[in-house]
Amino acid sequence: MIKIILFILFLGYSIIGIYAQEITHTVVPIGKNYTTGKIVEGQKIVFPQEVYRFEIDSVTEYWSVQLRSLRKSGEGYAVKGELLSYQPFKKQVIWNNQISYKGERLFYNFPYILHPNGGTTVCYNGQDGGMIWEVKGRVVGIYNSVGLLARGDGAGKRIAGIDLATGKRIWSRKVNVSTGVDVYGLNDSVLVVRGMGLHQINLRTGQGWDYKANTGEGDIGRGIAWGGNIFTLGIFATIAIMSDDEKYIKNVASGLLFEDDDIYWAGKDRIVRLKKDGKVVWEKPLPQSSVSRSSLILQDSLLYMLNYGETEKGKETTSYGNPFVAAYNKDDGRQLFCNVVFDKDEKMKDYSLSGASVWIANTNKLIKYTMQDGLPAEKVYKRTSSENFDAFVEKGVYRKRADDLFYDWVQAIPQYKIVRTDSLKYLVFDGDVNLIKTEDGKAMYTEYRNWKGYRFLYGQGQTYIIDKENKPVAILNVSPQSVLVKNRLYEKYKNLVITVDLNQLGLN
Numbered sequence: 001m002i003k004i005i006l007f008i009l010f011l012g013y014s015i016i017g018i019y020a021q022e023i024t025h026t027v028v029p030i031g032k033n034y035t036t037g038k039i040v041e042g043q044k045i046v047f048p049q050e051v052y053r054f055e056i057d058s059v060t061e062y063w064s065v066q067l068r069s070l071r072k073s074g075e076g077y078a079v080k081g082e083l084l085s086y087q088p089f090k091k092q093v094i095w096n097n098q099i100s101y102k103g104e105r106l107f108y109n110f111p112y113i114l115h116p117n118g119g120t121t122v123c124y125n126g127q128d129g130g131m132i133w134e135v136k137g138r139v140v141g142i143y144n145s146v147g148l149l150a151r152g153d154g155a156g157k158r159i160a161g162i163d164l165a166t167g168k169r170i171w172s173r174k175v176n177v178s179t180g181v182d183v184y185g186l187n188d189s190v191l192v193v194r195g196m197g198l199h200q201i202n203l204r205t206g207q208g209w210d211y212k213a214n215t216g217e218g219d220i221g222r223g224i225a226w227g228g229n230i231f232t233l234g235i236f237a238t239i240a241i242m243s244d245d246e247k248y249i250k251n252v253a254s255g256l257l258f259e260d261d262d263i264y265w266a267g268k269d270r271i272v273r274l275k276k277d278g279k280v281v282w283e284k285p286l287p288q289s290s291v292s293r294s295s296l297i298l299q300d301s302l303l304y305m306l307n308y309g310e311t312e313k314g315k316e317t318t319s320y321g322n323p324f325v326a327a328y329n330k331d332d333g334r335q336l337f338c339n340v341v342f343d344k345d346e347k348m349k350d351y352s353l354s355g356a357s358v359w360i361a362n363t364n365k366l367i368k369y370t371m372q373d374g375l376p377a378e379k380v381y382k383r384t385s386s387e388n389f390d391a392f393v394e395k396g397v398y399r400k401r402a403d404d405l406f407y408d409w410v411q412a413i414p415q416y417k418i419v420r421t422d423s424l425k426y427l428v429f430d431g432d433v434n435l436i437k438t439e440d441g442k443a444m445y446t447e448y449r450n451w452k453g454y455r456f457l458y459g460q461g462q463t464y465i466i467d468k469e470n471k472p473v474a475i476l477n478v479s480p481q482s483v484l485v486k487n488r489l490y491e492k493y494k495n496l497v498i499t500v501d502l503n504q505l506g507l508n
Contacts, residue, residue: 022048025091030500031462031476040476042500045088051492052077052101056485057110057126062087062094064113064126068101077101083113085129088499095129107142112164114139114147121149123167133167140177144188146170146203150177159193161206171206175199179216180250180312186276194253198265200278209278213267215253216311249320250312254294254305264296264330266305273303273333282333292321297353299371303330306360310347323348325358325374337374341367352392352417354431359417363388366419368433379433387421394418396447397426398457398470406445406457406470448480454507456480465505474505 023045030042049067056063068081081101085094100117107114111126116138123132137151137160147162149169157177161170177195184192186200190208193199196215200208254266262281263274268291272283293311297304309323323346326338342348342362352359356371366381366389383389397418399409410418416436417429424441445459454473457464458480465474478500482491489500 023086023091023093025088028498030478030498031474033474033505035473035506040474040500040504042498043088044496044498046496048495049082050077050495051497052081053105054490054492054497055106055108056483056490058485059110061089061485062126064106064108066101066106083115083124083129085126094127097124097129107139107147109142109145109147109164114142114164116140121147121167123164132165135162135167140181141183143183143185143191143203157195159201161201161203170204173199173201173206173208175201179214179248179252182253182255184256192256192263194256194265197267198256198263198274200276211272211274211278211280213272214269215251215267217249217252217268248312248314249318250314251293252291252311252320254296257296257298257303259298264298264303266291266294266296271303271305271328271333273330284328284333284335287322287324287338290322290324292323295351297358298330299353301330302336302371303328304358304371306348306351306358308348309342309344319345319347323362325360325369327371327374339369339374341369349389350391352394354417359392361389361392361419365389366429366433368431381429381433381435387423387425389427390420390422392418393420393426398445398447398459399443400445404472406464406466406472409439409444446480449484451484451502452507465507473507476500 026044027041028044029039031040033040047065047067049069052066052068054063054065063086065084065086066081067084068077071078079100079102080098082096083099084096087094099115102117113124113126115122115124119138120134120136121139122134124130125132135149137149139147140150141148145164147164149160149162151158151160157175158172159175160172162168163170175193175195179196182194186192189203191201191203193201197213198211202208252268257264261276263276265272266286270283270285273281275281290307292307292309294305294307297306305326307321307324309319309321310317311320312318322340322344323342324338324340327336328334329336341360342365346362346365348360349362358369358371360367360369364383369375393410395408395410397408397410398406400406419427419429420441421427426439426441426444428436428439430436442460445457445464447455447457449456453468455466457466463476463478464472465476466472478489478491478498482489487502489502491498
């Protein structure tokens with residue numbers, strides 16, 4: 001049942017006035033413009049509580065700020081907090097509400113703010129803070145101005161599309177998402193949802209095909225568990241990442257791999273190739289009790305499955321299945337090999353392709369496999385230090401030369417394979433899995449943003465902005481956690497937000 005709220009929630013001027021007085025603005029030096037030699041300035045905006053999250057309306061540039069205090073124990077946040085709309089250029093609090101977070105995030109599609117709160121969802125008007133509607137069920141995503149609402153329904157599950165303006169249901173569809181979800185946008189009106197199988201959903205009608213498959217285990221008749229990714233392909237979308245039951249084994253599946261009109265996917269029990277209209281081209285069984293979270297790779301006529309040997313249980317990562325590599329003929333699904341790469345308790349951490357080979361790492365071993373027969377190279381590297389392998393690095397790590405120009409250090413040595421450790425060291429291996437040298441990552445700079453042809457490199461606590469000739473044009477005290485809206489950077493830290501107007505750099 002939907003409750004339409006016909007009144008506007010006016011907040012006391014005293015509350016707004018108090019918040020306006022407690023929010024302070026200070027101009028601070030934030031870096032240097034190398035072209036002009038001038039100091040780059042930013043605004044430091046301090047709030048009365050810790051900034052938990054904030055969203056920026058790119059049209060009005062109003063902020064929606066979520067404020068939460070830490071618990072007295074210092075561990076975690078208090079359940080109750082503040083939600084306020086703020087106009088930073090006028091230094092004005094537009095409205096302020098007290099809300100209960102309960103560990104759940106808010107969803108924004110301005111002027112609508114959707115707040116899942118237990119078994120219901122409340123929609124606030126972002127312009128005045130008034131409640132527009134309340135509906136049973138929990139919003140889990142917004143796609144092209146259509147809200148997706150999940151509800152438990154006996155032993156099954158349903159997803160409904162709702163009108164953001166009214167909260168009214170547009171359509172309802174049986175889709176079981178108890179064991180996690182990934183959502184892919186095929187175009188601006190059609191999604192493919194990976195829940196317990198695959199489900200094509202037309203956002204306007206809710207219609208589409210179903211491919212039933214298993215992607216986890218547990219009491220899937222209870223609650224709604226969400227935990228996954230969005231792959232929007234140009235569609236504006238947000239999705240919840242949450243879990244109701246810590247007993248669930250979730251996300252025993254691969255991501256979807258697209259090739260022209262084909263979809264490749266692996267679940268818990270089988271691997272399949274479908275057409276985008278849902279027609280099955282082929283499906284093959286997978287080894288029982290072995291499959292976990294996995295990745296699929298296409299190379300020429302072969303489809304490779306890399307099974308990590310881990311997945312999610314509730315909110316934690318857990319060992320599950322066996323780490324293995326398998327290969328299939330992509331045309332008919334014929335299996336060429338399926339080989340276990342590590343012991344059962346050794347989870348696959350990352351992989352990297354290199355010609356006809358794939359390099360696979362867990363936390364302490366590095367193995368090179370040939371892609372044609374799935375056989376390992378004769379030599380396996382095993383670390384001897386206490387640090388763990390973290391990820392392969394293939395580009396975007398820079399070093400500074402003596403003339404202060406930067407260069408992509410990884411791409412400068414393409415004959416080698418590079419692995420980063422959890423202590424930020426870079427291990428350099430030759431093609432025979434021999435360790436050639438170790439480099440200290442503290443002297444490296446990692447690329448994290450490209451804006452108007454300028455690259456943002458982070459290292460040693462600062463960001464360098466470099467041009468197409470790798471020449472630094474500015475240095476800023478911001479991190480990769482900063483967000484860019486129009487020509488302005490924003491970064492939150494504890495109870496403050498730093499803003500930097502990039503127009504002062506004079507970059508075209």
